[in-house]
Amino acid sequence: MSPVIRGSLKERPLPRLLQQLYRKKFTGHFVISDQTQDESEVYLREGALVHVRRPVDTDRLDNLLVEFGVVPAEIVAQAAARLGEGRRLGDVLERMGALDKQKLAQVLKAQVVRKLSRLFFVTEGTYAVYDSSHIYGEGADLSLMRVDPRSVIYSGIRSAYNLPRVTRELAYLLGQRFRLAEISPGFVAAMGIAAEDTTIAALRENWMTLDDVDSITSRPFEVRVTILALYYSDVLVCGPAGSSAVETAISATGSGRVQVPMPAPPVPAVSRPTPAPPTLSRPTPAPPTLSRPMPAPPASAVRVERASASLDSSSPVPRAPYPPAAPQTAASPAARPPRSGPTAAADEATRATILDMDKKLGKLTHFELLGVNQNASSDEVSTAFLRAARQFHPDRLAGGRLQDLQPAAERILARINEAAMVLGNPARRSEYVTSMAMGFKNSQTSLPTVLEGENQFIQGEAHLKKGEYAKAIAFFTAAVQGNPSEPQYRAYLAWSRFEDPMARKDSLATETLHTLETVLKDRPKFARGYYWLGLVWKFLNESDRAAQAFRMASAIDTSLIDASRELRLIEMRKQKAPAKPDSSPGGGWGKFFKR
Numbered sequence: 001m002s003p004v005i006r007g008s009l010k011e012r013p014l015p016r017l018l019q020q021l022y023r024k025k026f027t028g029h030f031v032i033s034d035q036t037q038d039e040s041e042v043y044l045r046e047g048a049l050v051h052v053r054r055p056v057d058t059d060r061l062d063n064l065l066v067e068f069g070v071v072p073a074e075i076v077a078q079a080a081a082r083l084g085e086g087r088r089l090g091d092v093l094e095r096m097g098a099l100d101k102q103k104l105a106q107v108l109k110a111q112v113v114r115k116l117s118r119l120f121f122v123t124e125g126t127y128a129v130y131d132s133s134h135i136y137g138e139g140a141d142l143s144l145m146r147v148d149p150r151s152v153i154y155s156g157i158r159s160a161y162n163l164p165r166v167t168r169e170l171a172y173l174l175g176q177r178f179r180l181a182e183i184s185p186g187f188v189a190a191m192g193i194a195a196e197d198t199t200i201a202a203l204r205e206n207w208m209t210l211d212d213v214d215s216i217t218s219r220p221f222e223v224r225v226t227i228l229a230l231y232y233s234d235v236l237v238c239g240p241a242g243s244s245a246v247e248t249a250i251s252a253t254g255s256g257r258v259q260v261p262m263p264a265p266p267v268p269a270v271s272r273p274t275p276a277p278p279t280l281s282r283p284t285p286a287p288p289t290l291s292r293p294m295p296a297p298p299a300s301a302v303r304v305e306r307a308s309a310s311l312d313s314s315s316p317v318p319r320a321p322y323p324p325a326a327p328q329t330a331a332s333p334a335a336r337p338p339r340s341g342p343t344a345a346a347d348e349a350t351r352a353t354i355l356d357m358d359k360k361l362g363k364l365t366h367f368e369l370l371g372v373n374q375n376a377s378s379d380e381v382s383t384a385f386l387r388a389a390r391q392f393h394p395d396r397l398a399g400g401r402l403q404d405l406q407p408a409a410e411r412i413l414a415r416i417n418e419a420a421m422v423l424g425n426p427a428r429r430s431e432y433v434t435s436m437a438m439g440f441k442n443s444q445t446s447l448p449t450v451l452e453g454e455n456q457f458i459q460g461e462a463h464l465k466k467g468e469y470a471k472a473i474a475f476f477t478a479a480v481q482g483n484p485s486e487p488q489y490r491a492y493l494a495w496s497r498f499e500d501p502m503a504r505k506d507s508l509a510t511e512t513l514h515t516l517e518t519v520l521k522d523r524p525k526f527a528r529g530y531y532w533l534g535l536v537w538k539f540l541n542e543s544d545r546a547a548q549a550f551r552m553a554s555a556i557d558t559s560l561i562d563a564s565r566e567l568r569l570i571e572m573r574k575q576k577a578p579a580k581p582d583s584s585p586g587g588g589w590g591k592f593f594k595r
Contacts, residue, residue: 003128004028010506013169014119015157015232017127018149022047023234030129034122042116043136048146050137052115059114061089064107071098105144112147113155120160124505124539154192154229163382163424164417164504166224167389170210173231174396177207178238180230191233199226203236211390220382347401354392358408362480365436366419374433378424385420389413407510414507421502428470428502435463435474453482457489464492469500487519488526495532505539512536527557534566543570 009017009032017030025047032040043051062080065071071093079092090108093099137145157166180203185195193200202208202216216223230236367374370384390396394409422428460475476493483489494515498508516533520526534549547570553563 001130001132003031004131006126006128009122009125009127012127013232014122014127015149015153015229018049018153019232019234021129022149026129026131028130028132029134030127032119032122032125032127034125040115040119042119043134045134045137045142045146047149048137048142049112049116049149049152050142050145050147051134052112052119054115054118059111061107061111064111064114065093065099068107068110070103070107101144105141108145109147113152116147116152117156117159120156123165148190150233151190151192153232154225157229157232158192158225161225161228162421163221163224163385164389164420166221166228167386168504170224170228170231171393173210173227173238174393176238177209178203178227178231178236179207180204181235181237183235187235191229193226193229197226199223203227203230207239214383214386219379220386344401351402351405354402354405354408354412357392357412361412361415362477364415366423366432369415369419370423372423376423378426381420381423385416385424388416392416410507411511414504414511417504417507418497418500418502422470425502431468432470432474435471453479453486453489456482457486457492460492460496464496464499469496469502472496473500487522488529490515491519491523491526491529491532498532498536509536509540525556527553527560527563530556531560531563531566534563538566538570543574546570 012020014032021030021044027045027047029041029043032042034040038055040055041053042049043053062076065076066073075093075096075098076089079089079096079098082092083089090099090104094101094104161169180200188195188197188200199213199216199222206212213223213227214220227236231238361369367376370381370388372380372384376384392409392412394406394413397403397406397409422432456475457479460472460479463469463472463475473493473496476489476496479486479489480493494512497503498505498512513533513536516529516536520529520533523529530549530553534546534553537543537546537549547567550563550567550570553560554567557563
């Protein structure tokens with residue numbers, strides 16, 4: 001079966017995909033393929049979630065029945081022993097009288113929520129949507145089995161995202177003013193957000209921009225998670241910054257009709273279970289590029305009405321307009337007059353700041369980069385990250401006199417993300433501080449020497465092999481400072497930053513390519529450098545360039561079997577690859593997701 005549409009989670013994050021399929025009342029399933037090529041299947045009926053199949057079944061029904069205290073373990077074991085071909089555990093337990101349909105449905109819904117929540121951790125992957133028939137949630141089972149995706153979006157983002165990832169996806173709202181649609185406290189609570197949340201209160205009362213949200217509370221992560229979840233759930237009313245037309249139109253529309261049904265918690269003992277996967281720590285903030293999603297209809301008035309969490313599911317869905325694709329300068333709320341455009345003097349000051357930061361980027365520690373001390377709290381690190389990201393965000397340079405500085409701004413933003421991810425994690429910060437002290441102690445007492453640089457490099461290489469990226473980065477940084485004339489040290493440092501699971505690879509890819517290509521010009525027999533180059537091209541879906549790099553690595557070093565294996569995989573995929581679907585605005589993308 002061919003998919004009706006396929007794409008990248010960078011371009012269309014999972015919560016946006018869920019909401020769009022819900023709005024279309026879609027019946028079928030979609031497949032998520034993650035970084036390791038593992039595939040998960042999500043089944044929907046009339047837009048609601050009814051089943052999730054994961055390759056690693058850590059949320060088996062028998063375990064959940066026992067965990068939630070619904071059926072004793074010994075009864076579950078007896079039912080499992082009676083399973084035969086085509087018989088399901090829930091059906092057997094029902095026939096045994098150990099479980100009724102209502103309780104089974106509650107546990108199955110909890111299972112769907114838990115499995116789907118794990119998919120929010122996938123930062124680099126693809127999806128394929130299939131218009132298929134299936135047995136899940138058929139007939140009368142739909143009212144029992146359905147899970148409204150809007151009840152999962154907030155909890156999924158909160159558990160799986162970190163501040164850089166939230167901030168990156170909120171780039172869709174750059175240049176927009178927004179406020180909360182007229183939804184009821186019951187709907188907010190059904191999403192998993194406290195009705196008295198300060199962010200909710202602020203968005204009910206004021207038009208805001210991303211520049212304004214940091215003033216709501218001292219906890220930027222909490223605020224931004226809430227705003228991102230509301231945005232993906234289509235309950236933010238959006239309009240261009242500084243435009244009073246949208247505000248006027250919305251106030252003049254009167255009352256429309258929007259009913260927003262939300263499901264009850266799965267079981268009394270476990271309401272909205274969303275634990276993080278045991279094998280995953282805070283994930284890589286990898287994905288979406290900073291470009292906007294597909295162009296959507298222009299912002300316009302939205303007719304909304306206070307909604308109740310108990311209303312039926314057949315009603316329309318609140319549809320807040322998408323922001324336009326082109327970035328605009330953010331402005332203040334209506335209470336303050338819009339700022340005028342930047343002057344030539346301001347542009348020159350910004351240019352000098354970016355060029356100066358780019359020049360000294362490789363010499364700054366994470367603390368120096370964010371402008372915080374080693375005892376800074378996590379909230380101080382978050383605030384410093386937001387301040388730095390706002391100052392150096394490349395989207396703010398697009399289309400103006402500073403557009404030529406975007407590559408430098410991207411390099412700076414990548415380092416800012418790296419610094420925030422390390423310093424925002426207590427364990428990684430401690431590891432970084434220790435490694436930094438070990439890596440730089442010699443250079444603090446005497447002039448760096450070639451021998452010291454080699455010693456730091458050897459230690460960095462050992463940590464890289466162990467997957468201890470923070471330590472490897474610290475030692476390779478010291479090695480580069482100890483012997484700047486050795487290009488391979490720069491290659492190892494660039495690769496360690498790119499390979500770090502916490503790294504934002506889409507921003508680092510260009511910088512890593514440039515570093516590796518520069519090193520290879522000086523060291524043309526550096527086989528591992530070609531292998532790394534191939535992996536970066538592979539990440540960018542440039543299979544021909546990746547194959548060329550892997551071919552060079554294999555020719556230089558025949559014992560580098562990883563390069564040979566990657567080359568074979570590329571050749572095999574080329575032989576099996578189907579024709580690419582039409583991704584033009586008028587093709588499959590536009591037709592399938594047409595509003």
